[in-house]
Amino acid sequence: MHRLGLSTRVENHSVIVSVEGDLDIATADDLHEHVLSAIDKHGPWLILDLSALEFMDSSGLNVVINAYRAVKERSGSLALAAPNERVTKVVRLVGLHRQVPVHDTVAAAVNAMEVLESRQQAG
Helix, strand or coil: CCCEEEEEEEECCEEEEEEEEEECCCCHHHHHHHHHHHHHHHCCEEEEEEEEEEEECHHHHHHHHHHHHHHHHCCCEEEEECCCHHHHHHHHHCCHHHCCCEECCHHHHHHHHHHHHHHHHHC
């Protein structure tokens, strides 16, 4: 049975979605729906906390790419936080890290997101 643990919290205008377990074809739709709901409810400054994500395949990458598009359409931003080595390899293999910042910790991602948001508001 494939299970994906998802939770959402808001910290300094950033919407942090924690992802736990395996992100693959069996669970990708769950994350997609969760992310869209979270940004509709809390805003487009999205951080995916991947510290408890054990595995991600191409289906998971597609969800991350779609999340990136969704926040950009809403004038926001996406960051990835605390991916393990295997997930980092997948992100780097496809060059996603060139579009979506990857941070070592959620705190670092929140700080970077605050800077981006304030720059955008300043114009």
